[in-house]
Amino acid sequence: MKISPKHPGAWVSIASCAAVAALAAVPVANASAATTYKKGLKVFVIPKNLGNSYFTTADSVKSGGALAALKALGESGTETSGTAATPASQLPAIQAAISKGANALIVSATDPSALCPTLDAAMKKGITVVTYDSDAPACRSMFINQASTAAIGESEVSLLASEIHSTGQIAIVSAEASATNQNAWIGYMKLELKKYPKMKLVSIVYGNDDPTTATQVTQGLLSQYPHLKGIISPTTVGILAAAQVVDTPQYRGKIAVTGLGTPDEMKKYVADGTVKAFELWNPANLGYLAAYAAVGLASHAFTAAKGQTFSAGKLGKFTVGADHTVLLGAPYVFNKANINRFNF
């Protein structure tokens, strides 16, 4: 695919449209093209929690996320969730959305087993359930995956390996122990680590996407493992907390920190050398794609069957893959050379 020089992805060689979609912020060209979509649908966007800037970008009108797509399609879009990234906090928001007559729910699952009875009941009532970011495979019609789960797990390990000469104790600062996305990525990290016999995963700790908890568990790691060489945090909240903890003369440059972060939150730590490289995709495009998928399914414009194709406005055409999953694109590596070109 040819990319215009003005395109934010122009300096990287990107092989497919899907890869571009993961990162690019392409101007809205034809948001109203989907004429077969119903209008006025009540669509609730339910991230793991509110107050996490990753989800604010994924969901908001301002960033061009899910609510922007819903607005352009003529739907009634609402973002709702609890303040903590826990099922106890998220579930009441899902239940309230159902009571308010939702036609579609777009959910990033904090805990599939806790949410599935409610999401299943919603589907039985004819409500479209699409998951994004973190899946609940047993109780949704379609999952919008930000990037290949294997690619994220593998690349996180290889990024860290390249910084620590593939040697030493490492730890993972995850989010919720119950989150599908975190556990799936960690599963692939463990597989990839088999290729690095001198790197030893000594601990996995959980910050629950709460800045205070993530800070505390990272501090705990540093005191428990004085020889720790690297941290992978596959959560935007966790990597920010880990970078803040490591950003001291004692640890900076001695403990490598990588993972999944937002460029805006990580700029300071990349500039001062605490973090050399980390990854993400464009969260706004993830939300935008999920909104098109939910509206299309709720409108019966297409189904979630493998091989179905649909158009997601400015992002172009997507094809449903295995497990009723649609892939946004490839993860992108941010470093000192490129980070200042991004604002999200």
Ligand code: RAM
């Ligand atoms: C956090 C959440 C989210 C994850 C991102 C990378 O904001 O845990 O689920 O996808 O990080």
